[in-house]
Amino acid sequence: MGVRVTGFGIVSAIGLSVTENLLALREGRTGIGPMRFLDNSDSLLVGEVKMSNAELETKLHVSQKPISRTSLLGLKAAREAWGSNQHNAELRTGIISATSVGGMDRTEDFYKSYLADNHPDFAKLKTHDSGNTTERIAAELGISGYINTLSTACSSGANAIMLGARMLLQNKLDRVLVGGSDALTKFTINGFRSLMIYDDQWCRPFDESRSGLNLGEGAAFLLLENEKSIGITGNKTIGYVxxxxxxxxxxxxxxxxxxxxxxxxxxxxxxxxxxxxxxxxxxxxxxxxxxxxxxxxxxxxxxxxxxxxxxxxxxxxxxxxxxxxxxxxxxxxxxxxxxxxxxxxxxxxxxxxxxxxxxxxxxxxxxxxxxxxxxxxxxxxxxxxxxxxxxxxx
Amino acid sequence: MPSTLASPDYKGFIEASLLRRMSKILRMSVACAKDCISQAGIEQPDAIIVGTGLGCLLDTEKFLNNVLTIEGMLPPTSFIQSTHNTMAGQISLSIGNHGYNMTHTQNSLSFEHALLDAMLLVDEGEQNVLIGAADEAIDFLSEVSIALHLNLQQKLTSGASFFMLSREKSVTSFACVKDTVALGLVTNAEKEISAFLQKNDIPSNGVDLLLFSGSSNGLNAQVNSLLEGLSLEKARQVDYLSLSGIYPTASAFAVHYAADKMKSDRFIKTALICNTLIHSNLGLTLLQSVEA
The missing domain is CATH 3.40.47.10 (Thiolase/Chalcone synthase)
Incomplete structure (x- = not known):
């Protein structure tokens, strides 16, 4: 028993597409380095996506602002996974995304001006909640109906894939974009620092000398389809969950x-x-x-x-x-x-x-x-x- | 300002040492979940599923404040308790549960999504699923609602509701969840409601109790005409927000209220909860009395 994966998309510190990520993995090239976009005065090692919000907004032709970086990264990956697929009234299409910070990056901007009493823009807070992060991605892709967000910390993305597979097997949906997105924020960086598990050096998984993690940001989505959907779309199978x-x-x-x-x-x-x-x-x-x-x-x-x-x-x-x-x-x-x-x-x-x-x-x-x-x-x-x-x- | 929350004696549910560090939403959730487990007489559910629209706001606000105002090392507690899955995690910890553990957060539809997940699990063969929802208000939310001119008709408040969803009917069963849907970016709510009732074979005079989420949003012109078509007397149409106040997962309160009504009034066999708290989101839940 397996559920077909027919599309995938990714944006991470090592690239803005599946092809770029694969190349970096083959070359053993890390995307982790000193912070540039979030706060260039900090030398902490992070895995940033090498593109500013302004560039992402332009490239993605975002129709409505403000939008959180989490939504922008998610949209970039979801568009790649969705590819040239068309909407079809015959197919029940849904999206399940995962996030832990939601629009916290925008909330931080807001809160700084709020604390300084410097004309804070309350509209930025409309992007705060995790559900909004996914709704914005759905809206840009023209998906309505089953739009859901999971938040189980570091296991969220895997849970979105799991729930999507279950929804298809129980015939609640015909196809579903599943994945997750999180932007780097001061909130999470300081959070892991407060727990004393943020490594100032390169992270060293499974090494005896390991002493913590380096945070990164990014997003990835898979397109899962049932047989009925594939019958209509004719999409090739990439692999199975x-x-x-x-x-x-x-x-x-x-x-x-x-x-x-x-x-x-x-x-x-x-x-x-x-x-x-x-x-x-x-x-x-x-x-x-x-x-x-x-x-x-x-x-x-x-x-x-x-x-x-x-x-x-x-x-x-x-x-x-x-x-x-x-x-x-x-x-x-x-x-x-x-x-x-x-x-x-x-x-x-x-x-x-x-x-x-x-x-x-x-x-x-x-x-x-x-x-x-x-x-x-x-x-x-x-x-x-x-x-x-x-x-x-x- | 948020209204005063009716609080139980939490010490009856949670150890004093743990209670001290718990925020409002955590106390409400853990106490409520434990009460629910004991009422159902089920020691270990197969799964724990929580829906929350805005998560642990108190701790989120606290840690955010610290991040932006304090230089150097910060105390970790509010960060630890800021993640959306803290409630589900704390419930599993408090009863030593190793089952499926999930947190849904789709603003005003978080509860319906959690319920749908629970129903999937039951269909997949699980016996008992603990499913609930919780949200907490902070003073700052009221400030936001004023700044954004939301013109809320009811007060912002906090709430938690938990239910044990079981595959088999038992002596403790008091209502049956027939169906639920959660639809985002909805353009024609009236059509969706009709389709939902039709799918469940409910004729226009087949709803005995209707719970709806206030009358202050744009959807209600359409929705009202449809609901009027259900030909229910006024006493059987209840704006549940007028009872619960406003919080993203207040529809969980409505389910609890409907189930209580069914227990006390045997003429109520079918109840519909229509959640349009956010106008582009539609949540529908159909309850039936266990005798029905």
Missing amino acids: NGWANAADAYHQTASSPEGKGATLAITNALTKSGIDAAEISYVNAHGTGTKNNDLSESVALKNVFGEHVPFFSSTKPYTGHTLAAAGAIEAVFSLLSIRNSLIFPNLNYRNAIEETALEPVTALQTEMPINAVLSNSFGFGGNNSSLVFSNHE
Whole structure:
């Protein structure tokens, strides 16, 4: 059982399209660097999308302003995923997006002038709520009806894909754009700093010396279609979403359990749902944020599920930074790229294995192996853990 | 100013040490969810689903203020509790639940989307799903509503409602959710409402109780004519915002109210909740009494 993916789009620190992202992944080129757009006085390392709001607004021909950066990034990726598809009265089309910050970037602008009593523009606040972020993307794409937003912190993007697949299987929709978008904000950067898990150096997932994450921004969307829809659109299949699961860790509001309870459940249940054997997983795109806590908990979960035979795995966050609610969607695109191009992307900045688990991620681009099935993990605040299984077969 | 919130004795539901750090929306949600779980007599639901329009506003405002006014290291608590999934996460923590855990945030349709997700899960085979909605008002929201000339007819307030949605009818069941839809960027609400009733085989005289969301927005000219066609006496048409006040997920309150009415008045077999709090968003929920 699988749901067909017939379109994908992405914007991240390593590129403004699927092609650009693939090139950077092949070349092992990171998009993380000192801040330029959000606040150029800060030298913190971030994964910024290399385009200003003004440029994005012009390029995307946005019809109505103000619009948040989160919506702009989302629209860029959603347009690429939607491609040249046409609206059709026969097809129930929906959109499910994920975001953690919504229009916080605009709210910050507003709040600065509000605190300074400097003619604050209250209209900016209309873009604050997460639902508006998705509505704006939907409106620009001409989608109405089922428009929904999920917010489960760092697992949000994966949950949007999961919900979209379920909506198609239960025949509530014929096709659906699923993904996530998050812009960099002072709110989130200072938030992770306050938790003392923001690394001033390059993030080093699965390395013994890891000491935190680098935040990034971006968006990605997949177009999922049922048979009826494909019968009409004639779209080619890029890959399949075969399995999904969501489980609660129920350990701590921000930390993952040391025994990886929620993560183990999510991975196990996603594999079961997919009907694909653990031994057939060619590659794991790990959550791998670079924090002490996540990478250890995730490593333990991988060992719980795969025992001595942990598949090739890597975290792609050293390329993009941790894009929060967009991460699950961005990494879904990377998983599909891995399958389509028979590639395993190396885990940058890795040197030594975590002592407790001794797992070694892939450190050089692998090009010689057929990749049939990929597991993608997304774990977040609030103990929200989700895993997805993608493959090249139904 | 927001009206005063009727608060239970939270200590009966939440440990004092945890309670101290919890914002209004967290207290309301955790207490409400626990009360709901105990009423239903179900120890561990298979899933926990929450809808929230604006999330944890108190902590969001607090942390945003800190970010923009304080140099150097900030206390993390308000950041930790600012994310939209804090309620669902805290509920799972408080009862040790490892099931499906989800948070929907589609402004005035967040509750309907959460309910729809819960109904999908039940159709997929889950037995019991805890589903609820919560939003909290902060003083700043009133300021925004004035600055944006929203001309609200009711006060802005806070609220939380939780329900246990079960696959099988039991002795504790008191209403059945027949159907729900959440439609965004709607241009013809009247047509959508008619289609919804038709799909559920409800004739124009088949609705016994109608709950609607005020009469201060542009949709209501269309909607009113349709609702008048339901030929309901005035007492059976209730503006639920006049009872709950305004918050993005107030339609969850309406579902609770309708279910209570069904319990006390056995002539109410079918209730329709029509949510047009934001004029381009249409939420419809159809409840039936368990005997129906």
